[in-house]
Amino acid sequence: MSESSPQPSFYNTEDRRQVPLIPREDGRIGLYTCGPTVYHHAHIGNFRTFLFEDLLRRALRFLGFDVHQVMNITDVDDKIIRAAGEAGVSLDEYTEPYIDSFFRDLDVLHIERAELYPRATEHVAEMIELIETLVEKGVAYLSDGSVFFRIAEDADYGRLSKLDLTQVQQGARVAADEYGKEDVRDFVLWKGAKPGEPSWDSPWGVGRPGWHLECSAMSMKYLGPEFDIHTGGVDNIFPHHENEIAQSETATGRQFVRMWMHSEHLQVDGDKMSKSLGNQYTLADLLERGLEPRALRYFFLTTHYRKKLNFTLAGVEDAAAGLKRIDEMRFRLEHAEEAGGLESTLTTAVTEARERFAAGLADDLNTSEALAALFGLVKAVNIAIETSRLAMGDRATVLGLIAEMDTVFGVLDPADWRTEGEAGGLDDAEIDRLVAERQQARADRDFARSDQIRDQLAEAGVVIEDTPSGPRWKRT
Numbered sequence: 001m002s003e004s005s006p007q008p009s010f011y012n013t014e015d016r017r018q019v020p021l022i023p024r025e026d027g028r029i030g031l032y033t034c035g036p037t038v039y040h041h042a043h044i045g046n047f048r049t050f051l052f053e054d055l056l057r058r059a060l061r062f063l064g065f066d067v068h069q070v071m072n073i074t075d076v077d078d079k080i081i082r083a084a085g086e087a088g089v090s091l092d093e094y095t096e097p098y099i100d101s102f103f104r105d106l107d108v109l110h111i112e113r114a115e116l117y118p119r120a121t122e123h124v125a126e127m128i129e130l131i132e133t134l135v136e137k138g139v140a141y142l143s144d145g146s147v148f149f150r151i152a153e154d155a156d157y158g159r160l161s162k163l164d165l166t167q168v169q170q171g172a173r174v175a176a177d178e179y180g181k182e183d184v185r186d187f188v189l190w191k192g193a194k195p196g197e198p199s200w201d202s203p204w205g206v207g208r209p210g211w212h213l214e215c216s217a218m219s220m221k222y223l224g225p226e227f228d229i230h231t232g233g234v235d236n237i238f239p240h241h242e243n244e245i246a247q248s249e250t251a252t253g254r255q256f257v258r259m260w261m262h263s264e265h266l267q268v269d270g271d272k273m274s275k276s277l278g279n280q281y282t283l284a285d286l287l288e289r290g291l292e293p294r295a296l297r298y299f300f301l302t303t304h305y306r307k308k309l310n311f312t313l314a315g316v317e318d319a320a321a322g323l324k325r326i327d328e329m330r331f332r333l334e335h336a337e338e339a340g341g342l343e344s345t346l347t348t349a350v351t352e353a354r355e356r357f358a359a360g361l362a363d364d365l366n367t368s369e370a371l372a373a374l375f376g377l378v379k380a381v382n383i384a385i386e387t388s389r390l391a392m393g394d395r396a397t398v399l400g401l402i403a404e405m406d407t408v409f410g411v412l413d414p415a416d417w418r419t420e421g422e423a424g425g426l427d428d429a430e431i432d433r434l435v436a437e438r439q440q441a442r443a444d445r446d447f448a449r450s451d452q453i454r455d456q457l458a459e460a461g462v463v464i465e466d467t468p469s470g471p472r473w474k475r476t
């Protein structure tokens with residue numbers, strides 16, 4: 001960790017308050033993020049969580065940590081088995097297109113890849129080993145071909161979710177294939193297979209691992225029995241993460257996770273997102289409606305991860321307008337004249353902006369504060385330009401800091417979002433409009449503006465030729 005970086009503190013769900021992040025190994029963070037069940041294309045609720053986790057890993061790196069992130073891919077569960085059976089294909093054949101679309105979507109939203117994406121079906125041996133340990137310790141029992149975790153043996157159960165477990169007991173419904181449970185609260189570790197289902201051999205007969213068990217086995221395999229941060233959406237707290245703690249800590253006798261972080265729900269147009277309401281949009285649905293991936297990313301990152309986020313088209317449009325302001329500022333800065341000589345008036349503004357940005361992120365990922373630092377800097381730069389006090393080297397310093405800030409936000413530079421073949425994001429109509437505006441500026445003898453437009457077009461790979469019959473442009 002660099003000396004100048006502030007000590008981060010995050011809201012730990014287990015403590016219900018913000019606590020300092022104390023890594024197990026100095027400067028290094030082991031991060032486990034629950035991944036997709038590849039039974040359908042990921043929806044925007046999933047992407048809210050994935051973008052929160054992307055922000056977290058980028059912010060940790062900005063604050064000076066090495067991050068080692070593991071995200072599982074759940075490629076076997078009841079729904080997948082049923083759907084693959086109905087389609088008459090193997091599990092792999094069924095899940096492959098959804099795994100591909102998951103990674104494609106990550107790229108579209110500029111979500112950084114985790115260090116590792118282990119698949120459940122490739123870690124059944126580790127899961128069986130974990131169940132064997134629990135059986136040996138007497139907290140797991142075999143019933144009717146399935147193995148269950150005995151909640152009554154775990155005095156600590158409920159520590160994360162703080163639920164009243166007598167309520168859970170009364171309200172719980174028992175699935176038909178889990179009638180063998182001693183207590184309705186017990187959860188399945190190994191599920192016996194029905195005839196004809198895809199299955200794995202185990203000491204308890206053929207079957208498949210339970211979902212909760214997957215995450216315990218894979219996180220501990222790659223991050224060790226104790227690691228720094230475990231994240232997910234709030235709907236993962238109970239029972240998924242509660243059960244992960246029960247399995248892992250009962251097996252190892254050690255504290256499984258130091259910091260639990262959860263992102264809040266996403267609503268759509270003020271409603272809960274649900275299959276029945278038909279508002280579980282996939283990324284492809286939104287792109288089809290003409291929404292820009294860059295605006296979507298910005299939209300998701302501007303609401304704090306622990307606040308409910310209401311997804312509306314108007315909200316995404318506002319995000320796009322916000323980006324436009326950032327782009328205009330960048331353009332202005334890139335083309336401003338460093339007329340103020342050698343002495344910079346911006347040194348303090350730059351230092352303060354960097355400190356405020358880092359402090360915002362370290363304060364439970366306060367993105368509004370981090371963005372306020374950026375916009376505060378922009379204001380100072382604008383004043384310097386307007387009063388001709390932008391000094392030699394200021395432009396590079398400020399753009400350097402913005403680039404550094406963009407390692408966290410990943411939206412500040414429009415050049416990173418241009419698709420191939422696009423001239424700097426400008427289509428023909430926009431180029432025509434800019435060329436006409438340049439003509440007008442020249443007629444008005446506003447040469448600063450006409451030069452500015454020429455530079456903007458040049459940057460977008462468009463050159464203007466002035467001919468006797470008027471200007472012509474071409475892409476280089």
Ligand SMILES: [Zn+2]
Nearest residue numbers: 034035215240
């Ligand atoms: Zn999980």
